[in-house]
Amino acid sequence: MSNMRSDFQTIVHRLSWRGLKKLGTLSLLTHLLAMATYVYASDFHSPRTAALGGAGHASPLLNDAILLNPSFAAFLNDRVSAGFSYQNFEAPSVDSSTQPEGEFSGRSYQVSLQDGRSPLFEAGVAYTRNPVGSSVHIGAARTFVQQFGFGVGAKLLFNEERTVMDPNYSLSITGSLFQEIQFSITADNLINNLGRRSRGLLEEYTLGTKINIMDLLLFYIDPHYFPDPQVEQSDWGLEAGVEIVLMNDLFLRFGRYTNSQIPWILNSGLSANPYGKGYGMGLGWLGPKISFDFSFARTSLPFSSSSYNMSATLYL
Numbered sequence: 001m002s003n004m005r006s007d008f009q010t011i012v013h014r015l016s017w018r019g020l021k022k023l024g025t026l027s028l029l030t031h032l033l034a035m036a037t038y039v040y041a042s043d044f045h046s047p048r049t050a051a052l053g054g055a056g057h058a059s060p061l062l063n064d065a066i067l068l069n070p071s072f073a074a075f076l077n078d079r080v081s082a083g084f085s086y087q088n089f090e091a092p093s094v095d096s097s098t099q100p101e102g103e104f105s106g107r108s109y110q111v112s113l114q115d116g117r118s119p120l121f122e123a124g125v126a127y128t129r130n131p132v133g134s135s136v137h138i139g140a141a142r143t144f145v146q147q148f149g150f151g152v153g154a155k156l157l158f159n160e161e162r163t164v165m166d167p168n169y170s171l172s173i174t175g176s177l178f179q180e181i182q183f184s185i186t187a188d189n190l191i192n193n194l195g196r197r198s199r200g201l202l203e204e205y206t207l208g209t210k211i212n213i214m215d216l217l218l219f220y221i222d223p224h225y226f227p228d229p230q231v232e233q234s235d236w237g238l239e240a241g242v243e244i245v246l247m248n249d250l251f252l253r254f255g256r257y258t259n260s261q262i263p264w265i266l267n268s269g270l271s272a273n274p275y276g277k278g279y280g281m282g283l284g285w286l287g288p289k290i291s292f293d294f295s296f297a298r299t300s301l302p303f304s305s306s307s308y309n310m311s312a313t314l315y316l
Helices: 003-013 025-035 047-051 064-068 070-075 194-198
Strands: 080-090 105-115 122-130 133-145 148-159 170-178 181-188 204-213 217-225 236-246 250-261 275-286 290-301 305-315
Touching (some): 047 064, 047 250, 047 275, 047 290, 047 305, 064 070, 064 105, 064 122, 064 133, 064 148, 070 122, 070 133, 070 148, 070 170, 070 181
Antiparallel strands (some): 080 105, 080 305, 105 122, 133 148, 170 181, 204 217, 217 236, 275 290, 290 305
């Protein structure tokens, strides 16, 4: 196996922690917080995230950190990665009692770039196109004490008329208790405004946990809490998944979710509750300088639907 692959897997399974940074970073983070008036919860799941049932906040790989947990990018230093994802979703069967009126099928695309070479902070940007419009995500991260990373995300959300909806923001922290356990805390949708309400999004706090067993079994447990849930909706939800490592470069993934946001329903253009339950599965291959991922996800609530997602990421 090449040194590049070995180095990348070391980053994936054991965070390469760094020490205290310059005090001038505080002013940079203050500026980024001012920028972060345009962020929404993730409106797109990568194949890995979808296969893990939406879990993986404590350790998002490569460009997943831009949307899922920007603070993790603090540990993806000295690397540049560019990715492309394609998603197709549909409702293969129609149940008149649960299926909303209108056609439920569509496609989403995403291109992304993550750059960890800057001595000041690690940053990334992702552009997503979906049936109801488009969005631009920006994530930036920096270690603030040894073994901890802090991140902010910014997002511009556009409708079909290219009009920006009301802004919002998110914050996240990633850290480590032991070498085998990583955790993260992510706060999404902190501003209650018309844009958030019109898309049915909720203020949400996620505790991400990753448990690494001998670099062979990776468990992800991500409970999340809604301070102000919808009527008849529970305060709590859960995303959980497992990653099985085969031959050091092949990954099998399985996951389930309940009372969780479903991005392809959110982006379908239908007046439907974007929170529900279902499962995901998929696989990924990590090459010397490129990775390929594929996933299948299925919902049972709020109605039956399926999503297929594939991506390729080049990293240098």
